[in-house]
Amino acid sequence: MPDAKNSRLLSGREYIGVDKIDGPLIFVRKTHPVGYRELLECVDKNGHVRLGIVLESSTTAVVAQVFEGTSGLTLPGTRVRFSGEPLTLSVSREMLGRVFDGLGRPIDGGPPQRGDVERDINGMAINPTARQYPRDFVQTGISVIDGMNTLIRGQKLPIFSGNGLPHNELAAQIARQAKIRGTATEFAVVFAAMGVKHDVAQFFVRSFEESGVLDNVALFLSLADDPSIERLITPRTALTLAEHLAFTEDMHVLVIMTDMTNYCESLREISTIRGEIPSRKGYPGYLYSDLAELYERSGMIKGRPGSITLLPILTMPNDDISHPVPDLTGYITEGQIVFERDMNGRGIYPPVAGLPSLSRLMKDGIGQGMTREDHPHLASQLFAAYSYVKDVRNLASVIGEEELTPLDHDYLEFGKQFEQRFVSQRKDEDRSIEQTLDLGWEVLRTLPVEELHRVTDEEIEKYYGA
Amino acid sequence: MIDRIIGRIKRVNGPVIEVMGITDAEMFELVRVGEENLIGELIKLEKDSAVIQVYEDTTGIAPHDPVYGAGMPLSVELGPGMIGTIYDGIQRPLEAIRAISDIYIQRGISVPSLDRQKRWHFVPTARAGDTVSGGAVLGTVQETENLQHKILVPPGDEGVLESIVAEGDYTVDEPIGVLKINESKSKELQLMHRWPIRVQRPTRRRLPLEIPLITGQRVIDALFPVAKGGTVSIPGGFGTGKTMTQQAVAKWCDADLIVYIGCGERGNEITDVLAEFPSLIDPRTGRSLMERTILIANTSNMPVSAREASIYTGITIAEYFRDQGCHVAIMADSTSRWAEALRELSGRMEEMPAEEGFPAYLPTKIAEFYERAGSMEALCGQNGSVSIIGAVSPPGGDFSEPVTQHTKRFIRCFWALDRNLANARHYPAISWLDSYSEYLSSMTAWWEQEVGPQWFADRTEIMELLHREIRLQQVVKLVGPDALPDTQRFILEVCTLFKNAFLQQNAFDKIDAYSTVQKQAKMMHIIATYWRRGSEAIKSGATLMKLKKMKVYQDIVKMKFSVPNDDLSGLDKIEARLERAMDQVEALHA
Numbered sequence A: 001m002p003d004a005k006n007s008r009l010l011s012g013r014e015y016i017g018v019d020k021i022d023g024p025l026i027f028v029r030k031t032h033p034v035g036y037r038e039l040l041e042c043v044d045k046n047g048h049v050r051l052g053i054v055l056e057s058s059t060t061a062v063v064a065q066v067f068e069g070t071s072g073l074t075l076p077g078t079r080v081r082f083s084g085e086p087l088t089l090s091v092s093r094e095m096l097g098r099v100f101d102g103l104g105r106p107i108d109g110g111p112p113q114r115g116d117v118e119r120d121i122n123g124m125a126i127n128p129t130a131r132q133y134p135r136d137f138v139q140t141g142i143s144v145i146d147g148m149n150t151l152i153r154g155q156k157l158p159i160f161s162g163n164g165l166p167h168n169e170l171a172a173q174i175a176r177q178a179k180i181r182g183t184a185t186e187f188a189v190v191f192a193a194m195g196v197k198h199d200v201a202q203f204f205v206r207s208f209e210e211s212g213v214l215d216n217v218a219l220f221l222s223l224a225d226d227p228s229i230e231r232l233i234t235p236r237t238a239l240t241l242a243e244h245l246a247f248t249e250d251m252h253v254l255v256i257m258t259d260m261t262n263y264c265e266s267l268r269e270i271s272t273i274r275g276e277i278p279s280r281k282g283y284p285g286y287l288y289s290d291l292a293e294l295y296e297r298s299g300m301i302k303g304r305p306g307s308i309t310l311l312p313i314l315t316m317p318n319d320d321i322s323h324p325v326p327d328l329t330g331y332i333t334e335g336q337i338v339f340e341r342d343m344n345g346r347g348i349y350p351p352v353a354g355l356p357s358l359s360r361l362m363k364d365g366i367g368q369g370m371t372r373e374d375h376p377h378l379a380s381q382l383f384a385a386y387s388y389v390k391d392v393r394n395l396a397s398v399i400g401e402e403e404l405t406p407l408d409h410d411y412l413e414f415g416k417q418f419e420q421r422f423v424s425q426r427k428d429e430d431r432s433i434e435q436t437l438d439l440g441w442e443v444l445r446t447l448p449v450e451e452l453h454r455v456t457d458e459e460i461e462k463y464y465g466a
Numbered sequence B: 001m002i003d004r005i006i007g008r009i010k011r012v013n014g015p016v017i018e019v020m021g022i023t024d025a026e027m028f029e030l031v032r033v034g035e036e037n038l039i040g041e042l043i044k045l046e047k048d049s050a051v052i053q054v055y056e057d058t059t060g061i062a063p064h065d066p067v068y069g070a071g072m073p074l075s076v077e078l079g080p081g082m083i084g085t086i087y088d089g090i091q092r093p094l095e096a097i098r099a100i101s102d103i104y105i106q107r108g109i110s111v112p113s114l115d116r117q118k119r120w121h122f123v124p125t126a127r128a129g130d131t132v133s134g135g136a137v138l139g140t141v142q143e144t145e146n147l148q149h150k151i152l153v154p155p156g157d158e159g160v161l162e163s164i165v166a167e168g169d170y171t172v173d174e175p176i177g178v179l180k181i182n183e184s185k186s187k188e189l190q191l192m193h194r195w196p197i198r199v200q201r202p203t204r205r206r207l208p209l210e211i212p213l214i215t216g217q218r219v220i221d222a223l224f225p226v227a228k229g230g231t232v233s234i235p236g237g238f239g240t241g242k243t244m245t246q247q248a249v250a251k252w253c254d255a256d257l258i259v260y261i262g263c264g265e266r267g268n269e270i271t272d273v274l275a276e277f278p279s280l281i282d283p284r285t286g287r288s289l290m291e292r293t294i295l296i297a298n299t300s301n302m303p304v305s306a307r308e309a310s311i312y313t314g315i316t317i318a319e320y321f322r323d324q325g326c327h328v329a330i331m332a333d334s335t336s337r338w339a340e341a342l343r344e345l346s347g348r349m350e351e352m353p354a355e356e357g358f359p360a361y362l363p364t365k366i367a368e369f370y371e372r373a374g375s376m377e378a379l380c381g382q383n384g385s386v387s388i389i390g391a392v393s394p395p396g397g398d399f400s401e402p403v404t405q406h407t408k409r410f411i412r413c414f415w416a417l418d419r420n421l422a423n424a425r426h427y428p429a430i431s432w433l434d435s436y437s438e439y440l441s442s443m444t445a446w447w448e449q450e451v452g453p454q455w456f457a458d459r460t461e462i463m464e465l466l467h468r469e470i471r472l473q474q475v476v477k478l479v480g481p482d483a484l485p486d487t488q489r490f491i492l493e494v495c496t497l498f499k500n501a502f503l504q505q506n507a508f509d510k511i512d513a514y515s516t517v518q519k520q521a522k523m524m525h526i527i528a529t530y531w532r533r534g535s536e537a538i539k540s541g542a543t544l545m546k547l548k549k550m551k552v553y554q555d556i557v558k559m560k561f562s563v564p565n566d567d568l569s570g571l572d573k574i575e576a577r578l579e580r581a582m583d584q585v586e587a588l589h590a
C-alpha cells in the first residue's frame, strides 16, 4: 500500500465492533455517511488488516464485503475504517515480471510495488465513439483457430471448456505463438487466476519461462485455497493493469483469465447471502452486466497504438453450454472457442468443436490483404461441409455405414480428414496461415467439386485443382 | 438550473436510491443526485419518501447527500440535429461527451442533446394569425439532402399564432414565434421542443397496415414480411444472427429513417455501425446511410438503469419523425437486456418477483412498448409509421422463457433464429418452420402489383415443399435417402437448392447483401420452375442425377452472387436456359 493511501485511511474514523457477520459480509451500524462502493479496512483483534468494499449504505447501516474473508473476525473485536475512496490500484510498467495476489499486492518476495498512477479498479465505460473497431489478424499457428475462428487483436474470445480438458495448454500455446505478421510490437501478458490450483498457475509460469517471456508477464493469483471472495476483485485488478499497459504505455496486452466459472460462483455466493432474488440456477440477475463490465474493458482505442485482447477460460458445468455462465459469456464476448469432450477422447488436440465455435470479428480481419483472398469462402465451405458430416454420422449410426450413398461416404472421409489433419496438431506446432489454408483445401478434395457451393469457380480452379 | 432540494438520501443500493424527507416532488421527475449531479428519475413516491433510479454509476454516493428536482419529467429534446448522431440511453450526445471526458464516460457530465450553437435555415409555412394546434407544421428545415425536417407545434398546445419569424437561420432554442394560448397565456415557440419519454405522442388515428417494409433480405421479404408500422421479434441464442439481421435491415430497408438502439450489447458493435454506415450508400437515395440513422447506445458496460430508459428514448424520437410523415424503423438490440434491467431495478426495490425473477408488470411494459408502433395519420394530417424490430436473447436459446413468450403475445411477426442453421453457417439463420408473419395476407396485394401475380403462387408452392421436406427428412433419418422414390428425393433436392440459392444470403457480399423485390421474385420463379418442370421430367422417366448435373443448375446456385440488382437480364437468361434444358430432358423421355 502506498503511504498516501495509508494516511487517508487513518484519517478516517474508526468504528469498534461490527453488528453482524454473515459469510464474507459485515454489517456496521451507526456510521457517518459512507459512500457506495467505498473501500474499507477491517482490522481483526490481532491487528491484521483486511480490505473490503461497501455494497450498500444507508442512514442506519453499512453492508460491506471483506475480500480476505471473515474467518477469525469477532463482533466486538473488529475495527472498521472507511477510506472515503473506491478501491484503487497503483499501476506501472514495473509490474511486469512480478507476481501479485488477487488484490494486487506483491507475493513474490520482491520489493513493494510503487505505481505511477492510481486507478479505480472498477474501470469506467469506454465511450463507443472512442473505440477503434479491431481488424488485425493474429496468427496463433493453430489451424482451427486461424482458419475457422480467427482471433483478432483486441478481441474478447473465451474458451468454453470442461474439467480435465486441455484449455490451459491451448491458452499457453496461443500466448506463446500469437503474432501479428510483419510487425514487431511491444507486448505483455496479464494473467489472472481465480480459484484454480497451484499447479495450474505453475503450468503457466513454466510455459512463460520456457518461451522466455516471463519478464513481460504480470500474474495475479487468487488460488483455490485463497478466500473465494477475493476472486471478485482479481479480474478487476488484472484488467486495471492491462488498461494502463495498453492505453497509457501503448503495449499490446493479452489477458488470460481462468477460471471464470469460479468467479461467477463467488458472485452467486455473495448474492445468495444478501438474499437477492436469483434468476437462473441461483445466479444473480446482474451476472450479465457484471461480466460485461469486465469483458468490455478489452478492445482498441482510436489514436492509441495499444490493445487488450482477452482470453477468458471457463469450465462449463456438466459440459452444458446452456448453463448460465457460458451462456451469458457467449452473449457478451465476440465469439467462443468451444471444447468437445468426445474429440478429446478421440485424441484430437485441440478438441475444438467445429460448429458451436465462432469468431465474430473474423469477418473484417481475413481475406485479401489480410490473410488470403480465398479465406472467407474456404472457411464457410469447411463449416458447411463439416455440419453435413454430423448429419451423415447420425444417419450412419441408425442405418449402418454400408447403407450410405457414395456421396455420404465422401463426407465421412472428409470429416475424418478434417478432424485428424486440419484440426489436430501438436502442442508445439506453429502453422502459418498459408499452411492452414492449403490444408483446408487438401481435406476439401475428398469431396466432389459439385458439392462446393460456397467457393467461387476461380478459387476452385486455383486451389482445389479442377 | 436545478437547485430545488427535494429530499436527502436514505439508502444507496447500486443504481437504486431511497430518498427521505420529500417535500414536493413529482412522479417520474428528472432529478440530480449528490454533489456530482448524477442524473436520475423518480420512480416511486410514498408519503415523504421516494425511490430514484440513477442513470450513472453511484460509487461514492452516501446517505444524507442532497437530491435536486428538475420540475419536469425525464424528456428528450426533439428538433433538428439528431440525424447521424449517437446518443447514450438518456439522449446525451456521445461525441460531445468524448470531447469533454476523452475515452471513458465520466459521471455527471451535462451536455445538451441538441447543439445550441448550430444555426438551421428555417422556412416558415404557417402565418401569424393562423389558429394552430399540437402537431401542426410551423415551417421546415432542410436537415439533410433527403430529409426535410418539419417544425411542429408541440402536441398538447393550441392557440393563435401571434407571430412567427421570417425565413432565416436560427438555433434550436431561439424564439421563432409566439403562440397565444388564451387571453392571459402565451408561449414562445422554438425549433425544438421537449417530450417525456414514457408518454406516447398523440396521433389522429391508426391506419391499416398494407405496405411491406422491404428489407432486401429474401427470407424476410418473400417468406415472412413485415408491414410498415408492424412489429417483429427476432429471438435467438448468442451467435445466431440477431445483430447481423438487424444491421442488414437497418442498412437496406426502405424506411426514411432508422433509429438503432444498442441496448445492453457490445461496444464494438456500435463502433462497427459508426465505422460502416457513413461509407455505405442508401440505394434509394444515393446518399450515405448515416444521413438517415440515429443511434442510441447503452452498451453492456454502461449503467443498467439508462438501459431501461434507452428503449423509450429511441421510440420517442421515432414517433417525433413519424409525426412529420416519415416512415421510421426501430431496431432494438436487445429487448431482453431492457427486460433484465427492469428485473434488476425491481429486485433492488425489493418488489415481489413473478417468473424467473422478472417483475409481474413485465408483460404490461412489453405491450406498452410495442403498442407505440403503427401506421398513423399524424396530427399534421400526413401519414407516417413506426415499425419495431426487437431482438430477444433467450437464456440458453430456450424460447419458452418469459421475455420471448410475452413478446410473442404482442408482436405479429416472428423471425425465429435457429441454432442448427447458424452452426451450419446457413445465414440468415431464420427458421422457415418456426417463423411466421401475420402480415402476409395483407401484403400480397402490394407484391402482386409490384412483381405480378405469379409471386404468390410460387411462394405458396415452395413453402409447401419446405413443409413436406420435414416429413421426408424424418423418413430419411430412419432408413436413408435410398428408400425414397425419385419423385420424393427430388423434393429434398429442390429444398436444398432453395436453401442454398435463395434463403441463404451473405451479408458481406457486395451483390448479395440485399435483393430488390424484382430480383427476389425472379429468383423464386426460377426455382419454382425447376421444381415444376423437373418433377414432370421425373414422372416421364428422367433421373435425379440428370437434373442435378444440368449445367444450368450451377448457374441457379450462384445467381444471387452473379446477377446484380440493377440488371436482372442475367436471371431472364438463366430462366430461358432452364426451360431449354428441361425441354431437352423431356424430349429424351418423350
Ligand SMILES: Nc1ncnc2c1ncn2[C@@H]1O[C@H](COP(=O)(O)OP(=O)(O)O)[C@@H](O)[C@H]1O
Pocket (backbone or CB within 6 Å): A359, A360, A361, A363, B236, B237, B238, B239, B240, B241, B242, B243, B244, B245, B427, B428, B429, B505, B506, B507, B508
Ligand atoms: N447474414 C449473415 N451473413 C453472414 N454472416 C452472418 C450473418 N448472420 C450472422 N452471421 C455470422 O454470425 C455471427 C453472429 O451473428 P450476430 O448477429 O452477431 O449474432 P447474435 O446477435 O444473435 O449474437 C456474425 O459474427 C457472423 O459471423
Ligand SMILES: [Mg+2]
Pocket (backbone or CB within 6 Å): B242, B243, B244, B265, B333
Ligand atoms: Mg447480438
